[in-house]
Amino acid sequence: HYKKMRKEFRFNAKQHKIPKYEISVNTGQPKAYTVETKMDNRSAFGNALTDIIQHNSLKKSNTPIAVFDCDLAGSVKTDKIKKEYSEVFFESGIQEHHTATCSGAASVNGVVSFFADFGVFGIDETYNQQRLNDINGTNLKVVTTHVGMDVGEDGKTHQCIDYIGTLRNLFGFKIIIPADPNQTDKAVRYATANYGNFLIGVGRSKTPVISDENNKPFFGEDYNFEYGKMDILRNGEYPLFTHGAMVPYALEVQKILKEKDVSLKVINVSCPVAVDSKELNSLIDTDVIFTYEDHNKYTGIGSLIADKLLESGEKCPGIVKFGADKYAYSGKPAEVFKLMEIDPESVAEKILKSIK
Known part of the structure; x- marks a missing residue:
């Protein structure tokens, strides 16, 4: 097998072709973690x-x-x-x-x-x-x-x-x-x-473990991972795009604003460089949207989503980005987020002001 691969690699390298091979791997069955995990x-x-x-x-x-x-x-x-x-x-x-x-x-x-x-x-x-x-x-x-x-x-x-x-x-x-x-x-x-x-x-x-509104695992046994697909974790009016470590914080923001009669549509963007313009536009029906990430707010999903919206030319709402705008501090994550003003309470307050 390896001799064949090496021969193919040398042949393709001479012709400036990238050698690719078919992957044959048994990836097994996905594990199902419960909401108590x-x-x-x-x-x-x-x-x-x-x-x-x-x-x-x-x-x-x-x-x-x-x-x-x-x-x-x-x-x-x-x-x-x-x-x-x-x-x-x-x-x-x-x-x-x-x-x-x-x-x-x-x-x-x-x-x-x-x-x-x-x-x-x-x-x-x-x-x-x-x-x-x-x-x-x-x-x-x-x-x-x-x-x-x-x-x-x-x-x-x-x-x-x-x-x-x-x-x-x-x-x-x-x-x-x-x-x-x-x-x-x-x-x-x-x-x-x-x-x-x-x-x-x-x-x-x-x-x-992220749950749906019925307290069942959102990404559980029935969930099929598709590269590029966004996930609507909570339905609502104003879109809040997030990913990774900030997803549970985004859901907390949604809860805080729900008590103030503001509904957020919390969207998980797990594949940020593969956002589909058509899907993105279908999620937006307001004049302002929000992005929330544990990342430099100028180069993460905020700018990627803004680029996609401008390229499509269909909808151009205002965009408010929450993320790092400077180098952060040393401390427990929740404390660092608070000092950086991207904790759920700070974000909820800024969203409320933006909407008004």
Whole structure:
């Protein structure tokens, strides 16, 4: 298998063609976390990938999977793979640039590669390596934990608040920022089975399982992950677009404003660079909309949604963006959000003023 892949790679390289291969991986059945579950999305990632590798190891004819680590297995939740499936685990130590290059190279030679790291290391520090991976059409799954101000106590040097803004520069990277453990699980299985470069970005903190209005898991057994599709978590009048760690905070904003007779339509944008203009326009019927994210507010979903609306020319409402407008502080995430004035109470108050 590997000899054939190497021969094909050399042949295509001479003709400047990117070699692609068909992925044959058993991704197993998605896990179903209940609303009582208290878990961080990084643990949901580790559980999903361990499950996939277990299923894949049962059939040697499947496409190989490799997991690359930079001495952070316990934090990025690949430690179980390191312990139980050491033959597919590659420890690089504190060599992020090398690891990004090595994992990308493996992925164009018939291996589905996962590179798990903190956001500031897997994206910011290795940007040029990811750019070259993108140019070379790799099949790399970059999973960055500890993104955004959700990192809290690690301080501004480790608060990766540009994960969308940075990778949106690369034409081939797909970006998924899942809302809870259930959506994270499904996103990991989706990325594994589909060729191409993916970023799956998750925070550090425990995230409640998102429920529907009947207190059932929104991303539960009946939910099918579709890349690019937005999710209406709560129906209402004024659209509030959000993603990732801010989803539970957005739902809290919705509750606060509901008591003041203002209804918000809370929309989860898990695939920010793949927003569909037609779907976006169908969600807007007001003269002002809102975006809410744990990210630089000038380069995240706020600007992406504004671009889409202007390009389509159908609707051009006012847009109010909530997110980081400066480097943040060191402290517990909820405290940092309050200091940055993006806690639910502050956001609800600003939305009320904007509407009036």
